[in-house]
Structures are given as structure tokens and as C-alpha cells.
Amino acid sequence: MYKLSACCSMACGISLHPKMVLASLRIRKQGNGHRTNVPRNVNLEKLQNNYLFPEISKREVQHMDKYPNAKVISLGIGDTTEPIPEKISLSMANYARALSTADGYRGYGAEQGNQALRKAIAETFYKDVVIKDTEVFVSDGSQCDISRLQLLLGSKVTIAVQDPSFPAYIDSSVIIGQAGDFQDKTGKYQNIEYMPCGPQNNFFPDLATTPRTDIIFFCSPNNPTGHAATRKQLQQLVEFARDNGSIIIFDSAYAAYITDDSPKSIFEIPGAKEVAIEISSFSKFAGFTGVRLGWTVVPEELLFSSGFPVINDFNRIVCTCFNGASNIAQAGGLACLSSEGFQAIRSVIDYYKENANILVDTFASLGLNVYGGVNAPYVWVHFPGSKSWSVFSEILEKTHIITVPGSGFGPGGAEYIRISAFGQRDRIIEASWRLEKLFSKEKTLFNSVWNIE
């Protein structure tokens, strides 16, 4: 029964049968609040809070309600802001229009992705390291791929994450049943290995003291710290994985932001194909945060302990739990990887990197310890002795700027604030100005505020 304003081609009309009306009234009267007998998933019960970023959104909305005239600047959720280059959106528009033609119509695509796109990804990002197009699985983004990888791995594996890290690794691990209970005291879930990454260890875990886990999530350039692991560090990581028979899940979503010669792919490290999966995304690369496109590389050489290739099982997951990324998004992806498209995208990336420069300069000039911002669109600012949610609130209240409190990324982020460099230039400059005002004026006040809380 559909509500149609001007269409008579539906076979049935809309009629609310008197019996139905009576029945629904009856139920309302009873107000029985029926409960099913289906137990809630205990793993979901373990989750401590909402996912981090909707929480940030919520605070933003609350703040805007409180100050309807405030000019809020969002440097919180890492959401791209600059328009997609025309060549790319034109490809998508053309592809969409072609779907209305007999020649251009396409139905189900291969779940693993459009062949031309898989090839283009392999050639653009993995040419020197010889990843085949058949090892590339196109997706609707890294957040989804992380969960699909967890479905692949199942509840009986153990994971290690950097601390701080992108919250989807931990949350998906809890959801799938790999983790134990959350411990308020430590701010950690049991059974997950947290590898601290901070200025004290050059943002690379001390592997000598890291216990073995089956899976190691590693993000470089890092969200939230912005640190890009060096070749030497990644060599150590690959060796560690190899010695322990572990699988690295390497998140290279921000590789395009690398300024120096840090490796852009884990597969640049010899031996990595036998120990690593790489996930990546068009989101921050091409402004596709809403368009939804990413990819995962699973080398054929990567084997489970039985010798069974991981790629076979990942393919099964992809075929059963997924149905391919949107064909229009994939057309856009292909355009991104054309030389013209790639060049246009580089301009946008450079724009965000300049934003990051401005923010880094701002904080550095205030005498704060600031990290990142060079190889990633995130600036990681240290407020020693502080509680990050308090700093977050203070900044929000006094400057109407949304950031992300470091503890949202794990206990290792406790004294830090993440500031994202996505935004229009004038906003970034305005934000910098407001932050300068706040921190220079209230320097002493700030210091005491942190210590109280």
C-alpha cells in the first residue's frame, strides 16, 4: 500500500480495513511493551559508549543549539570539504546517465570490483611492489572493510592496536567477540593488546615488549597522531609479524598525504606480502567521504596456519556479505586514477596539507607540543596533565571550534587533542586566529584548569 499522489498504475489502492484500525487501537490501549525472548548480543553490551564520531556530531549539534549565532568551525570529524574535481564528477554523471541507455546499462557488478578499476588501483599504487589486480578488492570504504575483515577472522583471534588509534579497529573487534570486558581503570578492553605510540617512542611501538597477537592493526600515516612510520620501523614491524606468525592489517588511507619518503604501502617492505593485508580509501584521497569507495589488498601469498589462502575466505565474505561498491562510485574512482584526475586530486590534497601547515604553525607558535600535520591531515596537540574531553569542551565553549578529544582514540590519547585540517582556507585561518587568542590570552588560566580537573 503506497501513498501515491498522482499515480494510478499501482494494482491496489490504499484502504485501512476497519479490522486493522480496531486491532491497532487495541494494542495501543494494552501498551503491553512486548519484549522478545531474544537475548541482546553480549558483545554489543561490552561497548562503552557510542562510536566516537557520532558523539562528536552530537556535541556539535548541542553547541549550536546553545549558541545559535555562533560561527562553529568543524575541525573534528575528518570530513573533506573541497569539491571533487570536475573531471571526476563528470565521469560519474556520464556513467549515471548511461545507465538509462541500452548500451550503458549495468546490473550487478563483480563483488570484487570493476576489473578496470582493480587494474588501475594495482598500477597506480602498487606497480613497483607487484600486487596483482586480482588481489585488489574494491569496496565502499575502509570502515566497512575493517568489519568485513573482522567477519573473515572471526571471534577467536587476538588483536593488537596502536594506542591511540582509529576507533573502528577496537570497536569492530569488540563487536565480533574478540575482546573481553572494558576496564574503567585502564580505559582498555581486555584481550586487546594496546601498543602505546607517543613522542616518547617516536610514535612506534616498542615491539620488544609487545606480546604476540594474531592480528596487528597498524595505520600509517597515522590517524590520529599523523605520524608516518619510517621504512626502518615498518621493516621491524614486518619482521615482528613474521617471527610471530601474525597478520598485519595496514591502513594506508592517508598515504597520499605523505610529504617525505616514508613508505606509502606496507608492500614496499620485502616479505610483507606473506604477513600483511592493506586497506585504503578514496575518502581522503579524492573527497569521496560521501561517494563511498575504497579497497583492500589481500596478497595470494598470505596463508592461514593451515596453508589456506586468506584471499579465498575474504572473497567468500565479499561475495556473501557484500554486493560490490556502487558502479557510479567506481566510475568516479577510475577517473580519479587517470592522469588528469590524479593531478586534480593532488591539488586538493595539497590544499588540505597547506591547511595542516597553518594549524601546525599556529600551535607551535603558542609553544604547545604539536605533532603530525606533515604527512597526514591531522594535527595532534599535547596538553600535558589535561583531560582531553575537558580541553575539547573548553575549546568548543570559548572558540566554537570542534576538535576531537584524544581519549576517543584510546587511553594513549588522553592528554591530546586531534585537529583535522579539512576545511575551507578562510575557516582554517579564522580557527587559527581564534585558537591563538584563546591560548595566548588564557595561557596561565589554561594551565591551572588542566591541573584541577
Add this chain to the structure above:
Amino acid sequence: MSLMNSLSTSMISSSSSAFLAATSFNSRTHIVSVPVKGINVFKCVATPQEQRTAYKTKVSRNENIAKLQAGYLFPEVARRRAAHLLKYPNAQVISLGIGDTTEPIPDVITSAMAKRSHALSTLEGYSGYGAEQGEKALRAALNSVFYSDFGIEEDDLFVSDGAKCDISRLQVVFGSNVTMAVQDPSYPAYVDSSVIMGQTGQFQKDVEKYANIEYMRCTPENGFFPDLSTVARTDIIFFCSPNNPSGAAATREQLTRLVQFARENGSIIVYDSAYAMYMSEDNPRSIFEIPGAKEVAIETASFSKYAGFTGVRLGWTVVPKQLLFSDGFPVAKDFNRIVCTCFNGASNIAQAGGLACLSPEGLEAMQEVIGFYKENTKIIVETFNSLGFKVYGGKNAPYVWVHFPGRNSWDVFSEILEKTHIVTTPGTGFGPGGEGFIRVSAFGHRENVLEACRRFKQLYN
């Protein structure tokens, strides 16, 4: 276009899952002979010699995935089709197997998607992350078009990239400690996702069922509605109407009994309404037409078969706020958490298309395309009827469920493929209850459907 294969069915063992690498073959269409170019196949059956000495990690394979018997059904069918094409490179293969839409998407819908694409290149029109639950306007339109009389609210609706993905996300919500029931036969994603999630035991070859899943037999004898008095209680009940593959549409009376059954047992119905708009008769299109359903059911739906969005990827799931776990916790809250953590929203361009689908012009255009496929279905039904077959479905769904009593459905599939170059889907792919049946899908260009029917007549006359 390159096609791949090289696997015969005997290669499919319980621990292998050979798959097609890199295929973008255009499966819709013109009857053409497809040249076979370079094949790039990755296959893994047993561990080859060289791999035994190759480095292995110490990570154990997920034993749940190891339980799966073979590849997912539809890539299997695709593989057979590709193998057939290799064998008969000049054959004019007609695909009535995988239910893939073939007709172009109406202009009103694609122009909206083109417009949104262009807008992404402008300052005013650019949008980044959308709400994971979907764009507000689309949620509102979906609610208004499909659920306006049933007390469903806009925020009960979650837009997705399709029903198949939603089914797995629902499984992630439910976790491994729930039991489920499926119709037998049923769309394979329910069973497969359940196995992957760890809800089931091993596959039992003698009965062709996974332990711990309740298979609710649906046959011509019971009007394709399970005898609920013989169905054991499970936490979750998957129910698809109009049904894939049988085409059966449950009556109001039947669904009322189903809701009652779920209510008494404290179960949750996951109601798959992906084919609701194909309904010809006066059966319920939404489970929420049944009083009390909001407290026992989730509904999942898709634009795939309505708007030809099989490649564009758009669907939705309704989780009413009245649906509670045994401890009183709203299921929607957990579903929302999964949507926010394991997903990041459907493509904004696809959503723009969805919104256009739900405009009066869009709805009318979709009705036309659906009508076209329904006419195909009618032709196929008439053909098999005229050949003396017992034919089911076809009235309320784009699938025709043909009975071949006493015959092995993969054999019939192979025979039809070999003798007429028509791809169908063997009934056992949908569960042991599908044995002796073939599913013929009605998506296709009219001339292909007519040609296929000619060939069926030739074969079976």
C-alpha cells in the same frame, strides 16, 4: 571482455572457494557470442605442493567459514555459465539465472544522480560524510511511500547499500548466540551469513542442512507457507515474501499467524520485502501491515529489483523502536551502533537516485519497468504451463519456480544449459527444499525471454 573459469564442478570441495577474478562481464543482454581473452583465475582446492613449503602465518582460519560447503550460490552459477561459454564460444547464452535486472534505469532517476554528481564539484553542492542512517529526505520519502499507514517513523528507517549487506549487518547485531529459522527453499544469504556468524553447527550432508538452523519447508503442498505447528522456536525467523525463489506471496492470514507465532515465541522476524512491488494480488506488501508486527519484526528492502539498482546499490531496513531484546533494550539502538561502526552510509549519489525513484514521476517510471519484467514472467509461466509443467510463482515475483519431480536440480540445470544454452538456477542452491525445482528469473530483454521460451518449447515438447 575477458571471462574466466577453468573449474569444473568436481573441483568444488568443502574447503575450497574458487572464485572469479576480475570480472566485469556485461551479463545483461544482447545475444552475442563473447570472445574469451586472457583468463586470470585464482583457484585453490587443496594446498599445492609449493605452498606447503611457503611461509604460513600462525593465524587459524575462521572455523565458521570453513563450514561453508562451496562458493556462494550465484558466483557458482556464473562460473558454470563462463565454463559453458568456453565450451561453446559461439553459443548465444541467455541468462535467466542470477536475478539481474537488464532494462535501463528511467531518465528521471539517472538525471537526479547525474545532477548530484555534478553538484559534488561545486562549493554549495559538495557534501562529505552523510548520516550513516541515510539522508533525511530519503528516509522521509521511503517512510511516506511504503509505511505511511503503519505507524513507522522516519527514524526507524536505515538506508543502506542493499539488502544483502543489511542481512549481514543484522547478523552482526544478533551475534553468534542466537538461533535462526529460514524457509526452505530460501535466498542463500540468510543461511550463509548465519554460518559465517557462528550461529550454526556443521553441514550435514545426508540432509543437506546446517545443524542448528531450523529449516521451515515450503512446498506446493503447504501453499509455500510453513506448518508453524511443527516449527521449533528460534530466536530469529527469516521470511521473504514475495518469495525468492518460489515466488509465493504470503497472505494476510498467513502473516498474521507468523506474527502471532513470533509473538508467542518471543522471536524476531526478519522480513525480506525486496520484491513487494511485484505483487499482483492483494497480499500484504509490508509485515507492518499486520497488527503487532512492530514489536516482533524487522523489514529489509531494496531498490535493486524496483529501479534496476543492482549495480548502483541502495536499500533500506526498518527497525521499529518497539522491537526490544529480552532485557528491554531496543534492537534499533544496537542496529544503529552497527550502522555507525561497521558502515558509513550508502553512496550519496545512489541516495539522490533513490529520492528521485520516490517522486511521483519516479514511482510511475519504476512501475513501468516492473510491469515489463512482470510481462516477461507471464510469458515464461505460460510457456512452462503449456509444456505441462507444474509451475509456481510468477504472479507476485519475477521468479518462476518450475517443478521437475524426481529429478536432481543441478542435473536439470546442466541439461537446460547444455541443450538450450539457457542459464537458470538449480533449486537446491536455495536449500534441500529446492530439490526437484528450477528457478527461472524473468529479468531480461524481451527478445531474449521470447527466444528462451522458444528453446524451452523445443527441448521439452
